[in-house]
Amino acid sequence: MHNELKITDMQTLESNKKNIEESINPISLDLPDFTTDSYKDAYSRINAIVIEGEQEAHDNYISIATLIPNELEELTKLARMEMKHKKGFTACGRNLGVVADMDFAKKFFSKLHGNFQVALEKGNLTTCLLIQAILIEAFAISAYNVYIRVADPFAKKITEGVVKDEYLHLNYGQEWLKENLSTCKEELMEANKVNLPLIKKMLDEVADDASVLAMDREELMEEFMIAYQDTLMEIGLDNREIARMAMAAIV
Ligand code: PL3
Ligand code: FE2
Ligand code: FE2
DSSP states (O other), X not given: OHHHHHHHXXXXXXXXXXXXXXXXXXXXXXXXXXXXXXXXXXXXXXXXXXXXXXXXXXXXHHHXXXXXXXXHHHHHHHHHHHHHHHXXXXXXXXXXXXXXXXXXXXXXXXXXXXXXHHHHHHTOHHHHHIIIIIIIHHHHHHHHHHHHTTSOHXXXXXXXXXXXXXXXXXXXXXXXXXXTHHHHHHHHXXXXXXXHHHHHHHHHHHHHHHXXXXXXXXXXXXXXXXXXXXXXXXXXOOHHHHHHHHHXXXX
């Protein structure tokens, strides 16, 4: 009798604790319905963006290796990871019964892709690294961190594995730019002025679809800014320089 009472008390306590946890952690609540047409429609574009982004990231690291041949091995490793990411996200779409809209995704990346190709042709390594290893990776990190909180269980697991790699990629660009800061600062600033606004536009373009997936625009921006500013700080830029660079997103 006494024991039974105790168990009931403990259950009540447990369920109270759970209610409190949920009320202070709204992130664990309100997962979207992954089976609705509207979810799948938005997912067909977002999934395509991610698949195309991973493919282009692969191609970009292979291209960057032509500008730093002695880094071929390391860059090939990064490129391989990107192909693994692409496979993972392709599986996420398949798992939900969604066909990715790849034409949309190619258009989505076309401006940034074009700028990367021009920089590559000119041998502008700093610009290539800023576009791929800083801006695109920080964009991916922000998107994946937000997505993990609202993803279906299958995709969540895959994305958690992917985002760990993306931090390594961001770090790769960061370390190169840090070592070469004295000679690449001017090009870095200039490339940022041209390309950060494109990232901002891309974020705006994806915001409506992302919100159908329960991903909040402000949260995406916040996560992006954290990854971006952290990296610039690690590269060795001062507060004023970082502020000036970030400002390029709003003008
Ligand atoms: C670099 O390794 C990959 C670059 C991919 C860029 C992705 C940007 C994603 C924006 C859309 C946010 C949705 C995330 C949902 C994942 C299925
Ligand atoms: Fe990736
Ligand atoms: Fe990456």
